[in-house]
Amino acid sequence: MPYQWLDQDGTRLLHARPHRSLPRTGFVWFIGITAGLLSLPLIALLGSVLMWALLPFMLAAIAAVWWAIERSYRSGTSFEVLRLTRDRIGLTRHDPGQPDRHWQANPYWIRAEIRPGPVERYLVLTGDHKTGREIELGAFLTPEERSALQTELNRELARLRD
Structure with a gap:
């Protein structure tokens, strides 16, 4: 998978990057x-x-x-880092030649959803009632990888709520 989960000092990290088929x-x-x-x-x-x-x-x-x-x-040097703690979820997207984009919210209100969008199985993080924003996650992943990530991410968010 072009994404992986890591644990670092009580923070759950998700690193996602595009797949490179030609080394x-x-x-x-x-x-x-x-x-x-x-x-x-x-x-x-x-x-x-x-x-x-x-x-x-x-x-x-x-x-x-x-x-x-x-x-x-x-x-292909684009990547996303999702930081997940009990009181904060943060997403940082790095694209070459552009400044990094950051987003934060309370994970209690957030859920991962598949929606119709510009790509098949468009994965968004939604539920922040203060801003009403939806954040795209893993645009460079395949539709199957986005579905798998949605399941894993919702499982991680549910684990934090317990």
Whole structure:
């Protein structure tokens, strides 16, 4: 699971992060194989002017693939930390290039719910009657992971109320 529960000095912590299916070594292999396959047609054109006409386009294609995967890696550095104690629940979301966003509430009133939203099985924390805010949790998780997290989080919140 791309999220895990930890205990730290009486605080229950949830760390959630996006799943990375292509590790850095796989990225190197992918770029190398892509460059090799794109250069195969150039072998037949060695020594001709046509090779120099095609080369910039092939290099641009490799550069575009490199840029797209690197951008995906940067967006994959997002993470969320949920701190859960008997008297306070706090959520911090870190996105690259943006300031961290923080939210706090009394956990007695909070519950995790699945709602219709911009993604399938949209998971929100709701129930803070003072502000009426709903906070999205785990937007980068799969629908199945959001459902599992909802069950686990409601179990943790119920345990605190006892």
